[in-house]
Amino acid sequence: xxxxxxxxxxxxxxxxxxxxxxxxxxxxxxxxxxxxxxxxxxxxxxxxxxxxxxxxxxxxxxxxxxxxxxxxxxxxxxxxxxxxxxxxxxxxxxxxxxxxxxxxxxxxxxxxxxxxxxxxxxxxxxxxxxxxxxxxxxxxxxxxxxxxxxxxxxxxxxxxxxxxxxxxxxxxxxxxxxxxxxxxxxxxxxxxxxxxxxxxxxxxxxxxxxxxxxxxxxxxxxxxxxxxxxxxxxxxxxxxxxxxxxxxxxxxxxxxxxxxxxxxxxxxxxxxxxxxx
Amino acid sequence: xxxxxxxxxxxxxxxxxxxxxxxxxxxxxxxxxxxxxxxxxxxxxxxxxxxxxxxxxxxxxxxxxxxxxxxxxxxxxxxxxxxxxxxxxxxxxxxxxxxxxxxxxxxxxxxxxxxxxxxxxxxxxxxxxxxxxxxxxxxxxxxxxxxxxxxxxxxxxxxxxxxxxxxxxxxxxxxxxxxxxxxxxxxxxxxxxxxxxxxxxxxxxxxxxxxxxxxxxxxxxxxxxxxxxxxxxxxxxxxxxxxxxxxxxxxxxxxxxxxxxxxxxxxxxxxxxxxxxxxxxxxxxxxxxxxxxxxxxxxxxxxxxxxxxxxxxxxxxxxxxxxxxxxxxxxxxxxxxxxxxxxxxxxxx
Ligand SMILES: Nc1ncnc2c1ncn2[C@@H]1O[C@H](COP(=O)(O)OP(=O)(O)OP(=O)(O)O)[C@@H](O)[C@H]1O
Ligand code: SF4
Ligand SMILES: [Mg+2]
Numbered sequence: 001x002x003x004x005x006x007x008x009x010x011x012x013x014x015x016x017x018x019x020x021x022x023x024x025x026x027x028x029x030x031x032x033x034x035x036x037x038x039x040x041x042x043x044x045x046x047x048x049x050x051x052x053x054x055x056x057x058x059x060x061x062x063x064x065x066x067x068x069x070x071x072x073x074x075x076x077x078x079x080x081x082x083x084x085x086x087x088x089x090x091x092x093x094x095x096x097x098x099x100x101x102x103x104x105x106x107x108x109x110x111x112x113x114x115x116x117x118x119x120x121x122x123x124x125x126x127x128x129x130x131x132x133x134x135x136x137x138x139x140x141x142x143x144x145x146x147x148x149x150x151x152x153x154x155x156x157x158x159x160x161x162x163x164x165x166x167x168x169x170x171x172x173x174x175x176x177x178x179x180x181x182x183x184x185x186x187x188x189x190x191x192x193x194x195x196x197x198x199x200x201x202x203x204x205x206x207x208x209x210x211x212x213x214x215x216x217x218x219x220x221x222x223x224x225x226x227x228x229x230x231x232x233x234x235x236x237x238x239x240x241x242x243x244x245x246x247x248x249x250x251x252x253x254x255x256x257x258x259x260x261x262x263x264x265x266x267x268x269x270x271x272x273x274x275x276x277x
Numbered sequence: 278x279x280x281x282x283x284x285x286x287x288x289x290x291x292x293x294x295x296x297x298x299x300x301x302x303x304x305x306x307x308x309x310x311x312x313x314x315x316x317x318x319x320x321x322x323x324x325x326x327x328x329x330x331x332x333x334x335x336x337x338x339x340x341x342x343x344x345x346x347x348x349x350x351x352x353x354x355x356x357x358x359x360x361x362x363x364x365x366x367x368x369x370x371x372x373x374x375x376x377x378x379x380x381x382x383x384x385x386x387x388x389x390x391x392x393x394x395x396x397x398x399x400x401x402x403x404x405x406x407x408x409x410x411x412x413x414x415x416x417x418x419x420x421x422x423x424x425x426x427x428x429x430x431x432x433x434x435x436x437x438x439x440x441x442x443x444x445x446x447x448x449x450x451x452x453x454x455x456x457x458x459x460x461x462x463x464x465x466x467x468x469x470x471x472x473x474x475x476x477x478x479x480x481x482x483x484x485x486x487x488x489x490x491x492x493x494x495x496x497x498x499x500x501x502x503x504x505x506x507x508x509x510x511x512x513x514x515x516x517x518x519x520x521x522x523x524x525x526x527x528x529x530x531x532x533x534x535x536x537x538x539x540x541x542x543x544x545x546x547x548x549x550x551x552x553x554x555x556x557x558x559x560x561x562x563x564x565x566x567x568x569x570x571x572x573x574x575x576x577x578x579x580x581x582x583x584x585x586x587x588x589x590x591x592x593x594x595x596x597x598x599x600x601x602x603x604x605x606x607x608x609x610x611x612x613x614x615x616x617x618x619x620x621x622x623x624x625x626x
Contacts, residue, residue, distance in 0.1 A: 187574035212562035
């Protein structure tokens, strides 16, 4: 039996809800009894609508937030208490890339300095050559001296990815990492993520509301709703033969891929309606 | 001849292209357009942001304006509505609504026209609804101003409208403040407001982008149904090509301030003529279609308006760029009803 890169067993995260003076606050179950495993070198996609708990799940998997109950383990060992020395070593192996790269970067530091910083903090040799190599890997060769405001959104996201990669993590949690990017730039970043996986065997927990993107990058997919996983399976299977009612309704709501696909769908719908009548 | 034209001819002989020899240079609808924009340029100081944009939309028609972030979609819409604000200003061109020239009208006249004859729905309803006013009242006010209804009659009609856009318990929801409603519900309120005076034109700027797929599907369906009932013309701005497939009759593709391609939605999907449109089509992802391992990404990024390359603005990213591309390609007929601004595209036959 191989050990999963990250495993969540019966994980829940409850927040205190907003009550009022006469109503007791109901706890919000952001994550509710979730079991998932991310295998080494794999991409596990997490889809769901806003408020379904995807980001909370991502933070718990990355070890930056502790669950209210349940077990989270990284390569078979539970996460150490947040802030401890062991936790910091574990965290080095699990990096996070969020939606908004400009918030993730320090506006006052050059891109090269920001890639160097976490390396130095973890006692990794961070010579100019190493930094230059990281930059080249993500297609930012020669731009190390630039400051964040001098780069485009796609370039900033590349810088964030380079900074994450500099620590040679085993896992990167991508939370809506390409959602704010233009489609052409999004395609570049998705290609980059796939190349890095092929080269270094990085596993991704890929969280997105965009089912098309998730289908493209993921080996397996988990569908989340109200804090729970309602369905998991290989990407192609989940979309071709969704088992869960909610997954089916998500897929049915997707806008058509082309005008021809839209007409085919509308034709099918009116045909099935006339059958009912 | 270029490889491109040969390729296109190959496609054409296979029957995928309409067999028109001399395509019209303009794809404007044959009927009298509700809105026509002609030679519109918008910018700040000496930077042009929107350049020489011409568009027309017919009654009952939906024109989708697509393109990447910052290409000037929103500014084109704002210019059409007469809503440009300093430092951005209209530099050239005309905007006419049902034959009436809007550029040069003073704010008082524009305000009469906005809401009554043309209405805009923005991406972020939270930012465009008044946070301290009940939503029913906000819808009613448009009716008081433009239709001269009394407040009571207007409130009554506002509730009907809220009901019409699919808000359940419209009577009690009309009493809610925007923050008490979900994003999808606020968007419905915006649609009700836009529809209140049965305008001839609705401009919707990314108005479903922030919504979840199920809500987006409901809103798109609602807009289509209402449009069929009222015959309103619609300009729908989006960067999402599957939303285009869902709602468009015609499409205009913008790149770095200019319209680079226009055509009927089927033609744009079946045989995009501009390398940029083709690039966008190639990096589409859809959950129901299996995708190849690697995406055909367009290299580079959209240039800022101040750093736009001379000639064809796409040439720094275009796989087909050649020396000729240093001069500006003018829009030319590509296939029937399809116009492409590229030196190496078309005519199709
Ligand atoms: N008030 C302003 N002052 C100066 N520049 C502006 C202003 N508003 C917009 N711009 C610039 O004009 C260009 C076009 O902006 P616009 O908002 O029309 O783009 P868009 O196509 O709607 O993009 P998006 O898809 O991101 O909404 C951008 O480069 C933007 O930075
Ligand atoms: S004119 Fe040249 S650079 Fe522009 S799209 Fe056509 S081939 Fe590409
Ligand atoms: Mg915009």
